[in-house]
Amino acid sequence: MAELWAHSANAAGKRHELTAHLNAVAQRAKTFADKWDGGQIAEMLGWGHDLAKASPKFQRYLLAAEKGITADKCPHSAPSALAIVDYLGTFAMVVQGHHAGLGTRHDLNAVQTGVDPEVHDAAKDFARNFNFERVAQHAAGRTALDAEHLIRMSLSALVDADFLDTEEHFAGRARSHAYPKLDQYLKQLEQRLTQFANDDGEVFKVRREVQTACAEAALAETGFFRLTVPTGGGKTLASLLFALKHAVHHGMDRVIIAIPYTSIIEQTAAVYKRIFGDENVLEHHSAIEVDETEDFSPMVARQRLAAENWDCPLVVTTNVQLFESLLSNRVSKCRKLHNIARSTVVLDEAQSLPPDLIECTTSVLDWMVRNARTSVVYCTATQPDFTGVMGVPTKLVKAREIVANFPEHFSRLKRVEFVDIGKQTHAEVAARASESKQVLVIVNTKKDSAKIFQFVDGDDVFYLSTWLTADHRREVLAEVRRRLDEGLPCRLISTQVVEAGVDVDFPTVLRAMGPMDSMVQAAGRCNRAGKLPHLGTCEVFELVDGGTPGGVYRTAVDTTRLFLPGRLAEVGTPKLQSEYTRQFFASTGTDRRVKGSPPIQELREKLDYRTVAQHSRLIEEDTTAVVVEARAPERVRDLLERVMNGGSPRLAARILGPVSISFRQLELIKAMDDQLIEVHPTGFYIWVGPYDRNLGVGGNTMYAPADVFA
Numbered sequence: 001m002a003e004l005w006a007h008s009a010n011a012a013g014k015r016h017e018l019t020a021h022l023n024a025v026a027q028r029a030k031t032f033a034d035k036w037d038g039g040q041i042a043e044m045l046g047w048g049h050d051l052a053k054a055s056p057k058f059q060r061y062l063l064a065a066e067k068g069i070t071a072d073k074c075p076h077s078a079p080s081a082l083a084i085v086d087y088l089g090t091f092a093m094v095v096q097g098h099h100a101g102l103g104t105r106h107d108l109n110a111v112q113t114g115v116d117p118e119v120h121d122a123a124k125d126f127a128r129n130f131n132f133e134r135v136a137q138h139a140a141g142r143t144a145l146d147a148e149h150l151i152r153m154s155l156s157a158l159v160d161a162d163f164l165d166t167e168e169h170f171a172g173r174a175r176s177h178a179y180p181k182l183d184q185y186l187k188q189l190e191q192r193l194t195q196f197a198n199d200d201g202e203v204f205k206v207r208r209e210v211q212t213a214c215a216e217a218a219l220a221e222t223g224f225f226r227l228t229v230p231t232g233g234g235k236t237l238a239s240l241l242f243a244l245k246h247a248v249h250h251g252m253d254r255v256i257i258a259i260p261y262t263s264i265i266e267q268t269a270a271v272y273k274r275i276f277g278d279e280n281v282l283e284h285h286s287a288i289e290v291d292e293t294e295d296f297s298p299m300v301a302r303q304r305l306a307a308e309n310w311d312c313p314l315v316v317t318t319n320v321q322l323f324e325s326l327l328s329n330r331v332s333k334c335r336k337l338h339n340i341a342r343s344t345v346v347l348d349e350a351q352s353l354p355p356d357l358i359e360c361t362t363s364v365l366d367w368m369v370r371n372a373r374t375s376v377v378y379c380t381a382t383q384p385d386f387t388g389v390m391g392v393p394t395k396l397v398k399a400r401e402i403v404a405n406f407p408e409h410f411s412r413l414k415r416v417e418f419v420d421i422g423k424q425t426h427a428e429v430a431a432r433a434s435e436s437k438q439v440l441v442i443v444n445t446k447k448d449s450a451k452i453f454q455f456v457d458g459d460d461v462f463y464l465s466t467w468l469t470a471d472h473r474r475e476v477l478a479e480v481r482r483r484l485d486e487g488l489p490c491r492l493i494s495t496q497v498v499e500a501g502v503d504v505d506f507p508t509v510l511r512a513m514g515p516m517d518s519m520v521q522a523a524g525r526c527n528r529a530g531k532l533p534h535l536g537t538c539e540v541f542e543l544v545d546g547g548t549p550g551g552v553y554r555t556a557v558d559t560t561r562l563f564l565p566g567r568l569a570e571v572g573t574p575k576l577q578s579e580y581t582r583q584f585f586a587s588t589g590t591d592r593r594v595k596g597s598p599p600i601q602e603l604r605e606k607l608d609y610r611t612v613a614q615h616s617r618l619i620e621e622d623t624t625a626v627v628v629e630a631r632a633p634e635r636v637r638d639l640l641e642r643v644m645n646g647g648s649p650r651l652a653a654r655i656l657g658p659v660s661i662s663f664r665q666l667e668l669i670k671a672m673d674d675q676l677i678e679v680h681p682t683g684f685y686i687w688v689g690p691y692d693r694n695l696g697v698g699g700n701t702m703y704a705p706a707d708v709f710a
Helices: 018-036 039-048 056-066 077-096 105-109 116-130 144-171 181-194 204-219 234-249 262-276 298-307 319-326 356-372 406-412 426-434 447-456 470-485 516-522 552-560 575-586 600-605 609-615 633-646 649-659 665-674
Strands: 006-009 224-227 256-258 281-286 314-318 341-350 375-380 414-426 438-442 461-464 492-493 508-512 536-543 623-628 659-662 677-679 685-687
Touching: 006 018, 006 056, 006 144, 018 039, 018 144, 039 144, 039 414, 056 116, 056 234, 056 426, 077 116, 077 144, 105 375, 105 659, 105 665, 144 356, 144 600, 144 649, 181 234, 181 256, 181 262, 181 508, 204 234, 204 356, 224 234, 224 600, 234 256, 234 262, 234 341, 234 375, 256 262, 256 319, 262 314, 314 356, 319 356, 356 375, 356 575, 356 600, 375 649, 406 575, 414 426, 414 516, 426 438, 426 447, 426 492, 438 516, 461 470, 470 492, 508 516, 516 536, 516 552, 536 552, 552 575, 600 609, 600 623, 623 649, 649 659, 659 665, 665 677
Parallel strands: 224 375, 256 314, 256 341, 281 314, 341 375, 414 536, 438 492, 438 508, 461 492, 508 536, 623 685
Antiparallel strands: 623 659, 677 685
16 A cells, blocks of 8 residues: 555654554544543544545645645545444544534535545545444433533544644654643642631631631542632632642542633732742633743743643633633634543632523533533632522532531621612712722723713722723722722722722722622622721612613613612622522523524534534624724734734734723724724724723723623
C-alpha cells in the first residue's frame, strides 16, 4: 500500500502519516472518554474521523497544497462519517461535525447527499484496517437526554485529541504540562488560611466554622452540594478549600470556579493568583487583558493553550463559558468538555443563572455527576430552592448542605438594617444622597441612574453602569474604594452592575425595589466589613416613574413585591429566600421556548444541536461590541492598522474588549443612522460620538444601549 498522509510537512519537512494519526487520536480520545465509560466509542471515532483522507483525491489535494499548487478541495468529514455510520449510528454525527460542529439528526440522515462516491468508497475500504464494532449496546438503556450529551462529550474527546496530535506534528513536540499537582494547591491554601487562625472577631469565627465544615464535607461522596454562606462569611476561600480537598480525596483532575460577572472573576482570580502564582491559575473570560505584543513567552503560551481545553488544575471562568460549552455544538467550545469530567465545579453566585435555563443546565450537570465523577457546588448567600421545579434532578433538590448550621451564621453576621422609605422621585433620591457623606444608590435602569446622577452636585459623586467601558468602570471603582478607605466623601450612583460581589463598603445604601436576591446583594455593599459601631442602613424605595427591565427581571421584581415591604426585616434570611425562589420559579418558565421552536429539552431529545446552542445562550440579547476610540485613541488606531496589515482581528478584538461597549441591534442601527457609530474597513464598529467623562455613552442617552440588566 502506498503511503497515505493525514497532514502536510511540518517545519522539519516531515509529513504526518495517516494510520499513525488515526491510531494516536483514537488512543488519546479513549483516554479522555474513559472518564465517563465512553472510551470504546471515542476510540472508534478516532479511527474513523479522517478515513476519507485515504482517498486518492484527498492525497492529490494535500500534496498539491504542500507545493502551493491549486487543486480541487476534498471534504473528508461527511464521507468518513458515511463510512462508519453502520457501526456507530448517531455517533457518526461526531465524525461528520468534527470540524464544522454538531448539526442535527437530519444532517446525518442526509449525509449521502453530495458525497463523492469515489471518496466514500476509499474511506470504506480503508476502514477495514481498524477494529470497528457496532455500538448499539452502548446506547441501550440510555434516556434521550443522556444519549444527547454523550454524543457532545464524545465530540469533545475526539476534537481535543485531534487538535493535540495535529499540533504536536506541526510543532515537532508535545505541549508542556508543568502545573503543580492538586495536593500542592491544597497545601498552599491551607497554609494561607492559618494566617487568620488567631483572629477572635465574630466575622473570623464564622469564617473558621465555615472552613471547618468545608474541610469535613470534602470527604463525602461525589455529587451535588450547597454552600450557603452570608456576605462576609468567606465563601471565596472556603469554597476553594472544599473543592481542592474534595478533588484530592477523590483523585480528580481539576477545580473549576464559574462566576457570573467579570468584576467578581477579576477579584477572585487576583486572590487565587496571590496564593498560587499567576502561572498556575487559568483566568478565562472575555474581558481579560490580552498582551498587545503577542508575547509567546512560555507562561503566556501555556495560558493560551490551556484556555483552549482547560488543561489547568485551577480554572476561573464565567457561567457563559461553562454552560454555553456544555450546551454547545461548536468544536471550539466543546473541546474543553472532557476536562470538566472528573472535576469539582463551584457555581459562585448560583442564583444568577437564568431561570428559563434551569432544566437544561441542571440536566447536563446531572449527567456529569452521574457519569463522569464530577461534583457540583451551588455556592451563594441567596440559595435557590428547586423544590417542586419540574425537570430538576432529585439529587440537586436534595443536595447536601456543606454548612449544616448556616441559618445561625446569617444571624451572627447581620450587619444591615432594612428600612422602607416609601415612594421617592428621582430628585428626592438625589437629595437623600446629597445629605450623606458616603452613600451608594442603586436603581434598576441606566436611564434612571443617569437622571439621579445629574441631580447630585459635587466632585465626590461617581457613576457606574454598562454605559461605561470596562476599563472606565475599573477606574471609577478604584477611586471609590480609595475614598471609602480614607474616609472621604463619596456618593456612588449605580445600576445593578455594582452588586453581587463587587468589593465596596458603604455605611448607607439606597436600593430601588428590585429582585429579592438583588436586594440582598445590595445590602452586601453596606457595612460589608462590619466596622460600624451599629448596623448599616439599606433604605428601600419605590422609584416614582422609574423603569424596570422587562422579561424575567420584571417577573422577579413583581414576585418580590408579594413579600416586601411587609417582610422587609426578613430580607437576607434563608427562609425568606427559599419562599421567594419557589414562588418565582412557579411564575416563570424553567425550560426556555423560543418563538416557533419546541422547548430546549425537547430539541435536545431530537438531537438538534444547532438550535439548542442558539437558544441556550445565557445572554439572550444579540449584541455587537462597539469600540470607544476616545478611551484609548492611540492604542485603537495602532491595533486597527495592524489588522489592516494582516494582524489577527480576533486578537485585536480581545485587546479592545476593555474599551468597548455592547449595543443591541436596534440601538446599533439607530446610532449608525445618526453617524455616532462608524464601520472601520477592518469591520470593527467604532463609537465616534461624544463620550462623557462621567456617563460614558450615556451622555448621549437618546442613542445609548437600552437597559437589559445593568
